Amino acid sequence: MGFSKLWLDYRKLADTRRRVIISCDHSLKDSAAFEELKIAMASMVPEAIVVWKSEVFDDDSYLIVMTIHPELAEEEYDIAASENITEICAGSETGLLYGVFAFLRQTALSGKFCSFTAHSKPSQPIRMLNHWDEADGDIERGYSGKSFFFINEELEINERTVMYARLMASIGINGVVINNVNVRRKAKLLLSIEFAESLANLGELFARYGIKLFICPDFAAPKTICGLDTADPLDENVIEWWNTTCALVFGKIKNLGGFLVKADSEGEPGPMAYGRTHADGANMLARAIKPYGGIVIWRCFVYNCTQDWRDKKTDRACASYENFIGLDGQFDDNVYLQAKNGPVDFQIREPVHPLFGAMKNTNMIIEFQLAQEYTGQQKHVCWLIPMFKEIMEHHTCHDLPDDRVSRIVRGVAAVANTGDSYCWTGSELAAANLYGYGRLLFDENLTCDELAEEWTRLTFGDDEKVTAAVKEILLGSKQAYEDYTVPLGIGWMCHPNDHYGPSPWGYEFDRWGTYNRADRDAVGVDRSASGSGYSEQYAPALAEVYGDISKCPDELLLFFHRVPYTHRLHSGKTVIQHIYDTHFEGYAKAEHFAELWHGLEGKIDDRTFKNGCERFAEQLRCAKEWRDIINCFFHRLSGIDDENGREIY
């Protein structure tokens, strides 16, 4: 199967020059930065020859100078561009590559060589993608086809992998976890000799593009690989096995950055089975890989998934904080705790995870989900960047010099939305999530409007009608999705297991701790101090806001409180009227987006157009189901009619 070049499909410039000279030290001639310039120039100025250095520099030449300046940080770069010469300086080869991509982006957006200056270094030091790929080629929560890393239980390196590395470097991704956090079947052998060579090769490819390779090891590997009868992190034989294995593995795989671990969660093995803590487990691994500069990323997604729905005291939202807060300060310095953006599980609306700001002596990473598990599965357009930005800018109200999430975390990860589909992300428009994610981590000052514009123009070219329509769709899509699906932060009204489409009670009488408690009188979960107490996990100023019905923001009301349908929101509407209105409006917005898309026929290539048409048809079908089922559900429960007399079935 072929693949598209996404935003790296360099188009011809309005330029007739015959020669592009790349001037750099001899040692940079084999670098990815040099190679990228050659690839790009061949498409952008196809009549020109590309040469390394040259005595001749005339009106028919464009000169690109690349230098490494040790006084710049590794990933930092400076660009001074004019219509005839561009100088790119950076702190390392990776920094140069970032500078080259920035120069190419600006040139592509301008359609010609132009004058500009740029100075940049990443806002976030760790910028990761977590792939949930299985060794057999399936992808957990994958909506874009099969894995392109694992084919027939082997790790593949091919043209697509190279394109992937280029794409990721172009948006500044510097760490990639290639396998699922649920370590199953053959993936349990990733640390064995069987995978060593292919992992080493993939690591080498990634290194060329400034990307560290990470894997999810099987925490129970001392048992599954070595045959010990325990994986207890304090057992001497277990420690010895990890030390020896990591020495071998890191010795072979030079660019291995470390491990991502999901422990004691949803059936995955972990230290708690042996009466040990998460800190015991994480530190044991961290010590085994410390000599090689490795880090352990340990997930905080830990909760009881065998809950009894009748039990109203246990609240899944509380679990992550309860499991980790007492361990603050106990993790080694090469351990990073990775918490999801919200306390439950990537719903379209959740409050920000309460561990951010509370774990004052622990390295924290925030985890987002690009794979649209709960947000339309890449059949619905749902551009998540406004949500990511809002979360990163959120004030935790903890007593810190800068209390925003973006300043608290040491890095960001996201569950990848890619697969082996032609356009990488199943839906052509879903690639905008991947692009926006990487770019935002590199430069947190970019606005949503700028990010939408950049991606749209790099992907579709400069037709103003296309840019305007696609931007309007992207920028409005997340709110539309929230409107026609789950109201006011309640979450989980989707079909169990596959998490697609409406099922208001699908998760109500189940073991997952995901309830809306809707009945004829009221809806929502009381998580205030007098309820489950979840609101108290926040810093006092926020706890007060979330815990008080009269102060709680509308969009989170049902996450924190149980209220009657006639409760009046800050917006002035009652809860029930808000539900009806948003569901009608959300569907109408989806219809409008589909119309905008159909208006682009002939202006974008047929494959892309058709891909969008198919997906919008499904989005509309499903959005209508959401609208009608959710409205009907609440109408039947509450017995309250829509003020505007619209049809509720």
Ligand code: GCV
């Ligand atoms: C990888 C949710 C998803 C699971 C996923 C899990 C996690 O529960 O439905 O598929 O497992 O989150 O993040 O570990």
